[in-house]
Amino acid sequence: MSRRGFDPASLVAGFAVSGLGVVLLLDQVDALELSFGYLAPALLAVVGSILVAVGLTGPR
């Protein structure tokens, strides 16, 4: 079984999605009130950061 190398893009994507999940969870338990005005930028930021990370750390 070969061991895969460190992938920064995967790390960024994991953090971003995890953060989004935490925010949604907090919204679900009413710890914070998440309106569309904040949810939309958060979703865009997650997707954007993943794209940037993939683009910057992709194969040369």
Add this chain to the structure above:
Amino acid sequence: MSAARPHPSQPPPLRRDREGAVLGGVCAGLGQRLGIDPIVLRVVFIAATAAGGLGVVFYALLWAALPAEGESRAAGLRVPRVPGGRDSWSVAAGMGLLVLALLLLFRQWGLWVGDALVWPVVLAAAGGGLIWRQSATAADPAPPADEPARADRGSALGRAALGVALVVGAALIFLYFNDALRPARDVLLPVVVVLVAGTLILAPWWIRLVRGLADERAERVRSQERAELAAHLHDSVLQTLALMQRRADDPREVAGLARRQERELRAWLNGGRPFGERGTLAAALEVAAAEVEESHGVAVDVVTVGDCPLDADGEALVAAAREAAVNAAKFGGPEPVSVYAEIGDDRVEVFVRDRGPGFDPAAVPPDRRGVRESIVGRMRRHGGEAVLHTGAGAGTEVELRLERGR
């Protein structure tokens, strides 16, 4: 020290890149460091500026914090090529989404100057970025070898069209929000906006055209200089070399030819004055020295400091110096004759020196008029002075002095 230069595999240090700068080189430096197209970063900064002025603040901070690197802005708006292999479109799209998220967040917080301004500016910046990118790619004279030969013309046209559409759309949105599309109400605003949009679209091509013309002109000048140099070498050096080959059996003749050619070359290198013109005192001295050298077969080295136009007194000085050089060549032995002239604003001094056996001036017979009349008498008649420094075995130096501006 090699520490200052990073390894090729390492990213360059974070600095402002003035070579590819549009304003201060911040985006170009960041793009080089991160491997991102600087135009993407420029669009991001413009969008952030339109949102709440944050872009200007960040840009100013980075401009102040980052040291500059590279040459001045001679290269103009050249866009450095993004390191190969990176998915620049992913980066651009990701940055676009991040900027959009930031804009929406600012809008939510109330840091907003209005939809009528921000969205048109963002769209225009994105479209302008696409057009600039396309123009820069088309202007790149040396695409990498691994790129397709046609450089994906369809895709390039699509990008350019998208950029134009974005800019035009931004202009129309701006006009719509400002209620300026009704022609009866306000004609001036649409015209101005359309003109601005047209300038934004056409500016890259215009700049590229101007730069191309400048490059072409520079290349033409270089080509003419090369042709002139080649013609001069052919007319002078090559002809002399051919002549020297034919006279190879006469070392004295060959040496004379070589020295004459050396004089011509030096005169040409030191300002383009053709050898043989007697318009100035220094040139006349060189011509006289060459004549003595050719007629007597002894090298005459001429060094002049300063110069002045040749007048009647100068002619006399040159004639006296020539006579002294002739004497040195005739009686001074095979060693080169040295002629040193210092031409100042008030006075001219010429020293003609040989390393011969020397002589006693008092022992010169009265019927020999070379030194007495041609040198001393001539200088005296023109308000100058000639002094002989000589002695047995010490060589001879003739010092000629002439006051100028009498």
